């Protein structure tokens with residue numbers, strides 16, 4: 001095994017991802033603390049996530065300079081080449097010559113390969129992006145797939161729906177580094193006071209524009225080590241996810257049902273908005289994840305959440321028409337968060353996508369049955385696929401005329417700018433897109449149960 005410098009650890013982890021099919025984020029979490037310098041920890045994370053995200057493009061560029069197939073090389077040598085090429089092509093702060101020298105050093109663990117690594121990476125440096133690409137006009141899917149490192153089946157879906165320009169814009173944004181957002185725990189501190197506190201802890205902070213609790217942070221080491229984090233003054237949550245609880249709009253004292261709730265990001269936000277008064281039944285089908293809800297609630301000083309083990313298609317123990325507010329944050333394809341989850345794009349298959357809507361619909365229908373007369377139902381996903389979003393909502397509306405859409409224009413904590421967003425919001429729906437809104441891809445729909453006889 002290669003020595004554990006930052007680059008050495010990145011090679012070892014990427015090899016394990018490839019050979020064992022291990023999850024990169026879990027491997028990073030487990031191993032990274034062995035590096036004592038926080039800059040090394042950040043660098044390993046950058047290399048591992050960067051190589052996973054850009055793997056298709058990196059392999060395409062490397063293959064142009066290799067005389068043998070990548071598959072004939074040992075896994076570790078492939079990882080060394082990818083890490084080298086990633087630094088040369090994507091990381092401005094590493095001089096290309098340093099990237100090559102460090103890669104050759106790593107390759108010395110594999111006696112036949114330092115020469116090959118040196119020659120190939122020198123060519124990557126010389127040629128840069130100036131290599132023959134597939135033709136955008138003739139082979140748009142292939143071009144976008146290798147140029148932006150996305151699976152071709154996914155590009156084909158998007159091209160059919162949005163055309164080349166919009167698909168390219170989306171792919172570009174998916175490859176940008178994800179920003180870190182946190183949510184102020186307003187039960188303990190105001191956003192302004194938290195901002196000051198974080199600045200005093202050496203962190204760069206910017207106020208978010210979409211919701212009143214969000215802050216964008218930069219230049220932090222390990223968040224868990226900050227006193228403000230340990231005191232439960234905030235939790236990490238993307239800004240678009242923070243919108244959901246505001247759209248649910250629960251009031252103190254109400255009964256709230258969160259059908260798919262682990263690890264508790266939205267349940268705890270709902271509790272904040274309820275001033276920790278009332279009752280939240282938080283279901284999830286994975287028992288081990290329910291513990292996370294309890295841990296997060298305790299840390300944030302929240303006592304009104306009752307984690308419940310159960311399938312949201314059944315919701316055992318929840319009476320019909322008993323809840324003031326119901327949130328249905330369904331399991332989904334996650335294709336709105338490709339920027340944030342480096343290897344997610346390679347874990348998905350089209351067949352899996354096609355199977356999701358029937359599960360989502362079954363959950364939504366059972367959840368809807370729990371909404372009181374006059375109560376509201378919010379459906380949310382972190383995807384941009386219409387089958388899981390608009391089309392599913394349309395089917396629900398046809399099957400359930402007892403639910404009317406709730407106009408979101410007034411309900412959102414920020415002002416919509418684009419006409420098409422406003423039109424959708426009037427019909428109770430909002431689709432955020434990474435390339436148009438700068439957020440994760442996120443979908444929301446809100447309905448109210450009405451009594452048709454009245």
Ligand SMILES: C[S@@+](CC[C@H](N)C(=O)[O-])C[C@H]1O[C@@H](n2cnc3c(N)ncnc32)[C@H](O)[C@@H]1O
Nearest residue numbers: 260261262263264265266284285311312329331
């Ligand atoms: C999008 S995540 C929920 C995130 C959560 N609302 C939050 O904000 O932290 C979807 C959750 O649904 C759960 N899940 C999947 N199938 C389910 C089912 N049939 N019934 C209940 N929960 C389910 C998963 O375990 C996962 O935790």
